[in-house]
Amino acid sequence: MTLTLYVPAATPLHRLHPVTKLLALLGLVVAAFVVDRPELLLGLGLPLAVLLVLAGGGPHLRRFAPALVLIFAVTAVVWTFFYGAPTRAQGLQYGISMGIRLATFLVTGLLFLTTTRMEEVAYGLRRLGMPYLVGFTLTLSFRLVPVFFESAATIVQAQRCRGLDLRKGSWLTRLRRFVPVIVPVFIGALRRADRMAMALELRGFNSGRARTRFPRPGPGVGDLVAVAVVAATVLVYLSLWQRGRGSLGRFS
Amino acid sequence: MTSTSGVTVRGLTCTYEGGSRPALAGVDCDVPPGSLTVVMGATGAGKTTLARCLTNIVPCFLPADRAGEVLLQGEPIADRRVGELAGRIGMVFQDFEAQLFSSDVTQEIVFGLEHTGVAPEEMASRVRDALSAVGLPGFEGRDPGTLSGGEKQRLSIAGLLALQPPILVLDEPTTDLDPVGRSDVFAVLAGLRRERLAILLIEHDVGAAVAADHMLLLNEGRVVASGRPREVLADVSRCAEAGVRPHDVCRVFAALGLRDPPLDIGEAAVRLRRAGLVPTASCGAPATPHEDAILRVEHLGHRFADGREALADVSFTIGRGELVALIGRNGSGKTTLARHLNGLLRPTTGRVLLDGKDLRTRPLEDVAQRVGYVFQDPDHQLFAASVTEEVAFGPRNLGLSPDEVERRVNESLAAVALEARDADPFLLDKGARQRLAVAAVLALHPEVLVLDEPTTGLDWPEQRHMLELLRRMQRAGRTVIVITHTPWVITEYAERVLLLAGGHLRYDGPVRGFFADPGRVAEAAFQAPDVTRLGQALGCTPLSVEELLSWMPREPAR
Numbered sequence: 001m002t003l004t005l006y007v008p009a010a011t012p013l014h015r016l017h018p019v020t021k022l023l024a025l026l027g028l029v030v031a032a033f034v035v036d037r038p039e040l041l042l043g044l045g046l047p048l049a050v051l052l053v054l055a056g057g058g059p060h061l062r063r064f065a066p067a068l069v070l071i072f073a074v075t076a077v078v079w080t081f082f083y084g085a086p087t088r089a090q091g092l093q094y095g096i097s098m099g100i101r102l103a104t105f106l107v108t109g110l111l112f113l114t115t116t117r118m119e120e121v122a123y124g125l126r127r128l129g130m131p132y133l134v135g136f137t138l139t140l141s142f143r144l145v146p147v148f149f150e151s152a153a154t155i156v157q158a159q160r161c162r163g164l165d166l167r168k169g170s171w172l173t174r175l176r177r178f179v180p181v182i183v184p185v186f187i188g189a190l191r192r193a194d195r196m197a198m199a200l201e202l203r204g205f206n207s208g209r210a211r212t213r214f215p216r217p218g219p220g221v222g223d224l225v226a227v228a229v230v231a232a233t234v235l236v237y238l239s240l241w242q243r244g245r246g247s248l249g250r251f252s
Numbered sequence: 253m254t255s256t257s258g259v260t261v262r263g264l265t266c267t268y269e270g271g272s273r274p275a276l277a278g279v280d281c282d283v284p285p286g287s288l289t290v291v292m293g294a295t296g297a298g299k300t301t302l303a304r305c306l307t308n309i310v311p312c313f314l315p316a317d318r319a320g321e322v323l324l325q326g327e328p329i330a331d332r333r334v335g336e337l338a339g340r341i342g343m344v345f346q347d348f349e350a351q352l353f354s355s356d357v358t359q360e361i362v363f364g365l366e367h368t369g370v371a372p373e374e375m376a377s378r379v380r381d382a383l384s385a386v387g388l389p390g391f392e393g394r395d396p397g398t399l400s401g402g403e404k405q406r407l408s409i410a411g412l413l414a415l416q417p418p419i420l421v422l423d424e425p426t427t428d429l430d431p432v433g434r435s436d437v438f439a440v441l442a443g444l445r446r447e448r449l450a451i452l453l454i455e456h457d458v459g460a461a462v463a464a465d466h467m468l469l470l471n472e473g474r475v476v477a478s479g480r481p482r483e484v485l486a487d488v489s490r491c492a493e494a495g496v497r498p499h500d501v502c503r504v505f506a507a508l509g510l511r512d513p514p515l516d517i518g519e520a521a522v523r524l525r526r527a528g529l530v531p532t533a534s535c536g537a538p539a540t541p542h543e544d545a546i547l548r549v550e551h552l553g554h555r556f557a558d559g560r561e562a563l564a565d566v567s568f569t570i571g572r573g574e575l576v577a578l579i580g581r582n583g584s585g586k587t588t589l590a591r592h593l594n595g596l597l598r599p600t601t602g603r604v605l606l607d608g609k610d611l612r613t614r615p616l617e618d619v620a621q622r623v624g625y626v627f628q629d630p631d632h633q634l635f636a637a638s639v640t641e642e643v644a645f646g647p648r649n650l651g652l653s654p655d656e657v658e659r660r661v662n663e664s665l666a667a668v669a670l671e672a673r674d675a676d677p678f679l680l681d682k683g684a685r686q687r688l689a690v691a692a693v694l695a696l697h698p699e700v701l702v703l704d705e706p707t708t709g710l711d712w713p714e715q716r717h718m719l720e721l722l723r724r725m726q727r728a729g730r731t732v733i734v735i736t737h738t739p740w741v742i743t744e745y746a747e748r749v750l751l752l753a754g755g756h757l758r759y760d761g762p763v764r765g766f767f768a769d770p771g772r773v774a775e776a777a778f779q780a781p782d783v784t785r786l787g788q789a790l791g792c793t794p795l796s797v798e799e800l801l802s803w804m805p806r807e808p809a810r
Contacts, residue, residue, distance in 0.1 A: 119354060119359045139354065139355065143352070143355050143396075147349050154629075155632045157627075159633060160616055161596065161620045162620065162693065163646050179635065180635045180645065181635075184632055184634060187631065188631055192350050195345065195350035195351075196350040196351075198309050198313055198334070198343075199353075200353065201312075201333070201335040202334060202338060202343050203363055203412065203415070204335055204339065204367035205335055206334075206367075207333075207335040207338050207367055208335065209368055210369050211366050211367060211369065212365070212372055214365070214366060214372065215372045
């Protein structure tokens, strides 16, 4: 079982510098946030979906297709009825754009995670000023969560072999029945955390010596292009927003 | 004391905080560069404590009273943090998952380099050298999560080697590996020894001692023997007293009154021939066939959700009262197969019949009562506050009356010889936890017992305890299927072998038939027990030392 969405490949998108990718992620989210008109949002979302497929994230797109459809449908309905627009039609329009917006967020996130290793995410965040320990904890948890789930799955099987039935009974009894699963999961995790702390120090964590950094390729031409394209897009969207051209009009 | 020395330990005594007796008492030991020292002894003999004292994990992580001296390359390590010693000594332990922190092989090795201040321009070559030293070149971009157990363990060794420590300590590094993973790790160690590293290896199996330069036998915190492995292992009774399974050849030689047993099988065979000690009989009793089928597996195939084929067209029948060993490499499908036997997994194709009835037609809770399954790691099922509560869990789930639950708890605890009824399961040692896990399943009164590596991580006395328990179960009419990697467990206890390779059943037949064909054994990446190989060098296939001895002539022929 794997938790990360990273797809190992050598596309130009993969080769972008982690900082570039983080800034692009941020910029695109902002751009999608400031406009409401469906055609403007689609202008962001569709090219990103194409890039996602080109970067090898096609399977992710298929996997998340039900989520995309569900998010779209739910937001469209909710905003249509509860946004408080003067007319149903305006509400529906707003709901649809909100649905496209969330779908665009999801596609942007998928594109980022498909092309960026967890280590690169942490490295990029660190370059942007996040403390080292936070980034390290982030990568470590991504490495450990699948191990954790695997042991939980084994434990559920082991207890089912002893007649544990997690499906029967009321909400409360079922919760109580999880005790035989939760206790071994946590004890196991604690034991492993102990050993892991030892292993970390044995590899020089807390060695007292100044940390050095593995040399990584710096930003290249691709990064320049990416930054330029994203920056231009963001500027265009921001100016549309500022001039009130991106919105669907205000309701009062 | 010269600076060329590796590890020097003088009068090391260590008592854990709250411990009643010293975990180590006056231990002396030297590991020079370019040599491999093996440390053996029962659980609780102090092996792990010794390793932890060399790296200062005791007392930095585990508070203890420590006296005596530990020198690494002639320098005392007292008052040093564990992290400060990185690059001077490396330590590997059994749990490889706890030693890997990254989602990329290169980053895994870079981790230590970055934290010990290695110059960036040097890093690429360090990574390359470390990976080639452990036989993993070409793995640079891989996700460690996708590696096999043996590869993970070698990667964690590489992570330490990149720091270029002159000393390496390994605490049971191969316990969770299959025979191939195990020999790969040992091959790495042999290479490091040539590179002049000082290596201290803690192991349960005497096979590891054969390739060592020096052997240390610990018993209750004291060194009871120290010397060349050949000398230490020759004293069969001292090894047994210390809870170490004696070397087969040494046992044979001791029983025949021969001195200075060699550890090499070929050499031993020559010595026996020269002494006129050649087996006169050459076949053992044939296994008795079991007519009454209890489990029938028909053309079983299983495909995981991700499309991988785990089992393909596996068919066999298990008779009531059989004791069967299920063997094969890690990833060969053993556990997947075993989990079909009690309905935990559903076949993709084919079917499994219990007493003629398809398992799919019955709920898991029902089948679980009849086919008990003991998982490999007892800690995957223990959760209760006391031993009795733990055993009572299963019977209570069956809805039995309090009297019946009580009766079953007593009976199961008696069967596994656990007396500490009110003890906290988590405070028991590994052997007792393993027996408790078996008791918890026995309380369901299963007719068939499936055990996934029930002897892994146990010392020899505990392993025998477990195996004798299984033999008693079998004699009481239960059917026992045991997954194992340990050759002597198969030859001494099982009647029949099922060998899986790549999801296919490659052998199904008597144990002797399996080991009689060395080509097949090698193909299965397995190794016969030493006594079997010794016998084969003399023209027979014995399954135990006792059997080989019984075939020997009373009077040596002149």
